[in-house]
Amino acid sequence: KVFADENVNSTIFLPSSYVEYYDLNSPCSVFYDNNNLVISEYDKNEETSAVHSKLIVFNGTTETFSQVTSDENNGVFGITDVAIYKDYVLFLVGSKIYSLPISDLTATPTDTGVFASSSFSLKGNNLIVNNSSRIEQYRINDEIEGISFERTSLTINETNVISVLLCENGDIVYQINSNGLYRYSSSNATKHCISTEIKTLNYM
8 A cells, every 4th residue: 555645745846947837927928939938028016016017038949038127217118019030039119129139138129120009920030010000011131240120012001000910821910999800911912801899809
């Protein structure tokens, strides 16, 4: 017979280095690519009621987590959308997209010169952003030092777009405020309505 030892600690061990066990607080955006993971979240100090934005980055090569805490004082407060392009984290603050090298998250964020009202979406080196009156596309180019963003000819004239999603086949799915979900076909430059019932979708 086998008897349980009363002195044995039966607490489940959850290693914090595992992605699935990492403790999060109010995450608002997540992106995974090439074994790297980036999450943005809001972190509220219960004692002071101060609210900070935080980037949590999992480096798939080193299998380690890093955090970049931001606030109103350092100009990167309110991170609302994130993505990963190769060795860079892209994130949206206000209406500007910034980049940070995953290898040096303590570096000063680089203003990419790309603007987005509330959302952007990345597939490969193609970036889609929403502005107040249109959806635009940029192509990311690898440079000797860093990356650059080149505006393409694609423009979709739509107002009140609050969220965009770039599909694998190049199609673009987007939400127009509370007026429904639409899909733009990259093959024939036409759009059609997917649903008019979606009222609360914020991020895709």
